[in-house]
Amino acid sequence: MTKALYLNIIFLILTAFSLAINAASNPFKIAADINSPKNLIEQISLYEKAIEELESTEGVYSEKLAQELANLADIYQKQEKHDLAITTFNRSLHLNRINDGLYSKAQLPILDKIIISLKKQKKWKKVHEKYNYLYWLNNRNFSEQDAQMLQVLIKIANWNLTSYAMSYSPNPAQDLYNAYYLYKQALNISENVYGPFDKQNIYILNNKMIISYFFATFDLSAINSNLVDNSNFTTTSNYQNQIISLKRTSFTSGRDTILNEIKILENQNDVDYYNISKVKLKLADWYLLFEKRQSAMRLYNEAYQFAILNDDEHIFTKDLFQKPIALPYLPNLTTNTREIISKDLLLSNEKYIQASFDVTKHGRAKNIRVVNSNMKESTRLRSLALKSLRHTKFRPKLVKGIPIRTEQMKLHIFPK
Structure with a gap:
């Protein structure tokens, strides 16, 4: 030197x-x-x-x-x-x-x-390539069931889920299937290493539920039957049959992951009644998303009764049941509806409308009218936004466990 x-x-x-x-x-x-x-x-x-x-x-x-x-x-x-x-x-x-x-x-x-x-x-193709290499390299250094692989799998699964939700890739089916496969691997490791009732499993289960929803709403006509895997995550050479099967079983798989979340929360030493109530509401939301209205209303009532029974000071019952919520409720992902928008978003000039409407006790938007918009010049975009709202399902407001109509709710809608 x-x-x-x-x-x-x-x-x-x-x-x-x-x-x-x-x-x-x-x-x-x-x-x-x-x-x-x-x-x-x-x-x-x-x-x-x-x-x-x-x-x-x-x-x-x-x-x-x-x-x-x-x-x-x-x-x-x-x-x-x-x-x-x-x-x-x-x-x-x-x-x-x-x-x-x-x-x-x-x-x-x-x-x-x-x-x-x-x-x-925003070089999404290269991001995919580097995540492929990251997965390959970790696989060369750690065994399939090594705890070191857990966070790696979650990280790469998160990317594939985000890529699908934001339409970063020309192969959305591959992103969605990769995310499903990687979360499945991650949950298997977590349950083997930390046990089936470890709280960190909830994060993985919640993302598996999101994937089940995306499979349920996936347009099968977008699948290329000749699509082959160009990642290191899966070994399949044709996704068509797998995705058709996952779409067919999306309701039951999503329901089961939510029930698993409830079971984990119920088996903690310090039982968190607030979070159990939230997940019970999520279960009711799931039924409503799949047009199972009677079961959904029964489950909303059960969630309310559970909260009342375990919330002596009525602190969180008002927070959970006092207003309608647009579904699917995915706070960790960007969706096309928001109650409040930030100043930064307003300054970004992203197109939106703000609508006022009523929500029926069955969770449907009625009497829709536009109260504010930054895309007055675009009739097509306004039409898309209003169409999106008409097809959006809502968790209804609950009073004493009974769903009721809510009038003049306001929401920002971003057409996609």
């Missing part, structure tokens, strides 16, 4: 140490200083010199270069220079494979960083 390189590294260490000392006395100031444009430029200069020195003394394949390149790429990413960040991260990946082998686990955090930059650039 040359003197110049040694001094550069010492300077970086001392800078980091100094920043840490200052952070203890003023953490808010240092957080801003570290990522200030001037500081980032100085760090880039230091890393570039260190990289140049390493290349000169130890060669372009030096194993020390991988970390320096990853650090440099990280700064580019903070500067929103995503092309530079991706190029530099990829070089770090390449050196990791050369020095530590094709299956090096050191690649994993770098892949996560690359995916962040690709998402910023």
Whole structure:
């Protein structure tokens, strides 16, 4: 190691140490200083010199270069220079494979960083490719039932579910089936490692329920019978029969996942009656979505009675039953209806209408009228938004467990 390189590294260490000392006395100031444009430029200069020195003394394949390149790429990413960040991260990946082998686990955090930059650039095809590689690499390092695989499977399943919901991919059937398959794997690991009543299973079950809803509403005519798998997630070569089967069983599979959620909550040491009431409402919503009205109304009443029985101070019964809710109620996914919209969304100029309407005791919108809109010039979009509202089902307002009509409810609708 040359003197110049040694001094550069010492300077970086001392800078980091100094920043840490200052952070203890003023953490808010240092957080801003570290990522200030001037500081980032100085760090880039230091890393570039260190990289140049390493290349000169130890060669372009030096194993020390991988970390320096990853650090440099990280700064580019903070500067929103995503092309530079991706190029530099990829070089770090390449050196990791050369020095530590094709299956090096050191690649994993770098892949996560690359995916962040690709998402910023909205390069969805490349995001899919990197998630494929991430899955392949983890499979090479961990066994199928290894607890280390759990969060990886959930992360990649979440991406496929988001990609389907946001129409990022030209192959939506593949996204949906991949998400189904990966959550199924994740739940199997979680139940084997942590037990069938572990609370973290609820997150996976809820997403499996969402997938069941998407299968129920999936247009089978959109399936290409020649569609073949180009991911590493599944081994099937034809999705047609699987998706038809999953669509056919979507009601029962969704119902069973919700019942499983209730069972998990009921088997906790500290029983959370509020969340059990919410999931019981979700079960009733599920029946209503599938046009099973009588069963839905019975289940709404059961959810209400359960809440009343276990909510002595009536704190959460008002929160859960006092107003209609547009279905499907998916707070973790972007849907085309919202009660309140943020200022940022208003400034984004995304097209919407605000409608006033009544909700019947059976959860249907009636007497619809437009009260506000930013797309007056587009009759077609307004028509689409109103059509969407007419077909939306609502959880009705409940009074003493009985569904009642609600008048003049307001909702923002975003046509797709």
